[in-house]
Amino acid sequence: MTLPDTGDLSIKNVTKTFGSTTAVDHVNLEVQRGEFLTLLGPSGSGKTTLLMMIAGFEDASSGDIALDGASILNVPAEKRNFGMVFQGYALFPHMTVRRNISYPLDVRKRPKSEIESRVEEMLALVQLEGFGDRLPKQLSGGQQQRVALARALCFAPPVLLLDEPLGALDKKLRIEVQAQLKAIHDRVGTTFLYVTHDQEEALSMSDRIVIMRDGKIEQVGTPNELYEKPRTVFAADFLGKSNFLERSEATYALRPEKIDVAPSGDLQCAVSVTGKIQTISYFGAVQKLMVMLDDGKCLEVDVDIWRNRNAFSVGQVVDLGWTDDAVTKLEG
Amino acid sequence: MILPFLAVIAGFYIYPIANVLWLSVVEPEPGLGNYAALFDTESLRRIILTTIRICVVTTFFSVLFGYTIAYAMVHMDQRKQNLMLALVLVSFWISILVRTFSWLMLLGHNGLLNNGLQAIGVINEPIAFVRNELGVLIGMIHYMIPYAVLPLLVNMRNLDMRVMRASQNLGATGTQTFLRVYLPMTIPGIVASTILVFILSLGFYVTPAILGGGKVLMIAEYISVQILITLKWGTAAMLATLMLFGVLGMLYVMSRFMKLSAVFGGGR
Numbered sequence: 001m002t003l004p005d006t007g008d009l010s011i012k013n014v015t016k017t018f019g020s021t022t023a024v025d026h027v028n029l030e031v032q033r034g035e036f037l038t039l040l041g042p043s044g045s046g047k048t049t050l051l052m053m054i055a056g057f058e059d060a061s062s063g064d065i066a067l068d069g070a071s072i073l074n075v076p077a078e079k080r081n082f083g084m085v086f087q088g089y090a091l092f093p094h095m096t097v098r099r100n101i102s103y104p105l106d107v108r109k110r111p112k113s114e115i116e117s118r119v120e121e122m123l124a125l126v127q128l129e130g131f132g133d134r135l136p137k138q139l140s141g142g143q144q145q146r147v148a149l150a151r152a153l154c155f156a157p158p159v160l161l162l163d164e165p166l167g168a169l170d171k172k173l174r175i176e177v178q179a180q181l182k183a184i185h186d187r188v189g190t191t192f193l194y195v196t197h198d199q200e201e202a203l204s205m206s207d208r209i210v211i212m213r214d215g216k217i218e219q220v221g222t223p224n225e226l227y228e229k230p231r232t233v234f235a236a237d238f239l240g241k242s243n244f245l246e247r248s249e250a251t252y253a254l255r256p257e258k259i260d261v262a263p264s265g266d267l268q269c270a271v272s273v274t275g276k277i278q279t280i281s282y283f284g285a286v287q288k289l290m291v292m293l294d295d296g297k298c299l300e301v302d303v304d305i306w307r308n309r310n311a312f313s314v315g316q317v318v319d320l321g322w323t324d325d326a327v328t329k330l331e332g
Numbered sequence: 333m334i335l336p337f338l339a340v341i342a343g344f345y346i347y348p349i350a351n352v353l354w355l356s357v358v359e360p361e362p363g364l365g366n367y368a369a370l371f372d373t374e375s376l377r378r379i380i381l382t383t384i385r386i387c388v389v390t391t392f393f394s395v396l397f398g399y400t401i402a403y404a405m406v407h408m409d410q411r412k413q414n415l416m417l418a419l420v421l422v423s424f425w426i427s428i429l430v431r432t433f434s435w436l437m438l439l440g441h442n443g444l445l446n447n448g449l450q451a452i453g454v455i456n457e458p459i460a461f462v463r464n465e466l467g468v469l470i471g472m473i474h475y476m477i478p479y480a481v482l483p484l485l486v487n488m489r490n491l492d493m494r495v496m497r498a499s500q501n502l503g504a505t506g507t508q509t510f511l512r513v514y515l516p517m518t519i520p521g522i523v524a525s526t527i528l529v530f531i532l533s534l535g536f537y538v539t540p541a542i543l544g545g546g547k548v549l550m551i552a553e554y555i556s557v558q559i560l561i562t563l564k565w566g567t568a569a570m571l572a573t574l575m576l577f578g579v580l581g582m583l584y585v586m587s588r589f590m591k592l593s594a595v596f597g598g599g600r
Contacts, residue, residue, distance in 0.1 A: 055501060056501075057497060057500075057501075077497075077500050077501055078500045078501070078502075078503050078504060078505060079503075080501075081503065082501065083501075083502075084498070084501045086494050086497070086498055087494070088492070088494060090492065090494040090495045090497065090498035091495075091498075092495060092498075092499070092513055093495075093517065094516045094517060103499070103502050103504070103512075104502040104503050106512075107499075107502065107503050107504040107505070107508050107512070108503055151498075151502065152501075152502070155502070155503065
């Protein structure tokens with residue numbers, strides 16, 4: 001993959017207020033060309049509002065948004081040339097798949113031959129060859145999602161904005177589409193700016209993730225950085241599961257799968273405590289143990305079922321242990 | 333349990349319609365004489381043509397204005413939208429007689445408009461707004477606009493506005509979005525409005541009678557003349573039958589192009 005020559009997006013000190021509420025609060029963010037960046041946060045965190053400002057559907061109350069160094073705040077939405085995949089896809093219901101995909105080229109009055117070959121190229125990219133003459137309602141949800149993607153990529157936009165594009169799909173299909181989406185990103189090299197509240201989507205596809213909370217950026221980093229080194233309680237809790245330990249007036253995060261567990265007296269570890277299993281939840285590959293420590297605090301522990309066949313039962317007293325590098329010190 | 337209701341429907345709807353159909357072929361003598369008159373009576377043909385012409389023009393302008401009003405309404409904030417809806421509905425509650433006579437007073441020879449224009453010297457002679465086809469059209473279009481607005485409003489309110497945003501995002505100007513996306517997506521509303529207004533216009537009686545001043549004869553008024561004055565019940569029944577089948581025929585043709593249930597807001 002060669003690096004595209006456009007697609008650097010910088011968001012400088014952008015704020016958006018609706019009346020007395022602040023939806024986006026002084027956000028600074030540099031999106032690099034070709035990057036797959038995910039805005040991750042719960043609803044109300046401002047991620048969609050930020051996306052709408054970038055797309056040009058909302059005006060920023062203050063701050064600046066620039067593409068390749070030039071401010072785009074005064075460019076109307078239809079002139080920004082950003083592709084967008086909407087929540088619910090927003091396909092044109094009265095047009096065939098082919099006409100949907102060719103729409104951005106049609107309105108730009110490109111030559112017919114160019115449009116035709118480009119549409120075929122796009123149909124191939126999203127693996128919908130042969131579906132060109134169908135109407136959107138004759139397609140499955142996953143296929144509609146791919147039409148929306150092809151339509152948004154058809155005019156080779158420098159940046160593709162995706163607003164919870166997989167929200168309407170069932171879980172199994174979602175995982176499949178995540179892989180396709182990532183593959184398409186790698187092929188076209190466009191900057192992808194992806195909004196979701198689903199941490200698994202964020203982890204599996206992104207080059208970098210931006211965790212948002214109450215209109216502010218909580219933490220930015222690669223999926224691995226964010227998972228291994230969360231900086232705050234919110235980040236540790238929102239991305240993955242975490243136990244929180246209070247030690248000498250500081251809070252530490254400890255992921256459930258990083259705790260070793262063994263029947264009482266069996267464990268050799270740097271730090272170890274004893275506790276009693278309260279509940280066991282079964283998830284197929286892992287089981288989650290809730291272990292109450294002697295001080296009354298509960299820890300969640302993930303246990304690989306296959307390697308610990310029939311090792312644990314409710315009420316059993318166990319030793320819990322972890323290494324020093326398993327815990328992360330959090331701010332505040 | 334539903335039998336009594338069926339009996340009511342049969343007694344009060346089906347029987348009279350059957351009776352009209354029957355009358356049209358037996359009065360004044362059995363046979364298709366009443367229908368044959370359509371082809372060799374000049375005045376009958378003229379009335380039918382006048383009716384169709386007036387209905388087409390009325391429908392066109394009512395739907396055009398109705399579309400504009402409905403479009404404006406859905407793009408307003410909720411409070412203004414409710415206010416406009418109330419204004420549209422108020423005109424439903426005012427009797428058609430009142431509305432028609434109001435037009436007469438506004439547009440008549442000594443009406444407000446003619447007097448006003450003469451007073452400020454724009455015209456010397458009063459303009460004949462009423463007692464002609466123009467008057468009938470003004471009165472009918474005014475009456476029909478609310479009927480055109482409502483189906484369009486329902487249609488427009490149910491549109492997914494994200495689709496318009498998508499169009500804009502993909503580079504379409506406002507005009508392109510309207511012509512390529514908005515207008516095609518409101519076709520069901522346009523069709524519903526058109527059918528509703530056209531069918532209602534066909535049976536219009538009061539407005540043509542008053543604003544036409546007896547010079548613009550439409551089918552409904554002619555039917556009433558046949559029944560009340562010339563007592564030619566056969567001709568009246570024939571015209572009524574013709575209108576009934578005209579309407580059914582229109583609905584049939586429309587149903588060939590789209591699902592009527594969709595047009596009238598039913599399920600898919």
